[in-house]
Amino acid sequence: MNSINDCQGELIPSIARHFRFQWEEAQQAYVLLYPEGMVKLNGSAGEILSCCNGSSTVDEIIDTLEKRYPEAGGLSGDIKEFLGVAHGKQWLQFD
Numbered sequence: 001m002n003s004i005n006d007c008q009g010e011l012i013p014s015i016a017r018h019f020r021f022q023w024e025e026a027q028q029a030y031v032l033l034y035p036e037g038m039v040k041l042n043g044s045a046g047e048i049l050s051c052c053n054g055s056s057t058v059d060e061i062i063d064t065l066e067k068r069y070p071e072a073g074g075l076s077g078d079i080k081e082f083l084g085v086a087h088g089k090q091w092l093q094f095d
Helices: 043-050 060-068 076-088
Strands: 013-015 020-024 029-034 037-040 092-093
Touching: 013 076, 029 043, 043 060, 043 076, 060 076, 076 092
Parallel strands: none
Antiparallel strands: 013 092, 020 029, 029 037
């Protein structure tokens, strides 16, 4: 799954087991930690991944973020595209 069309709304994303997602004060950013290093995330990526808790569906994540950032307009396409990319990088798994 690497495209917007492949990311189904009923899927439930969670951070892959070999990564740890956290706020890193020294970086002033969300990061993904893994045994070989760290991925510093931009603000949008951090906000999306913070919702990938293993219990919310893709559609619920979109709804949450659209309510949190109403001025951003329709976020569905961007969120689905990012989730597809994150899955392709093996940052996420889907149930």
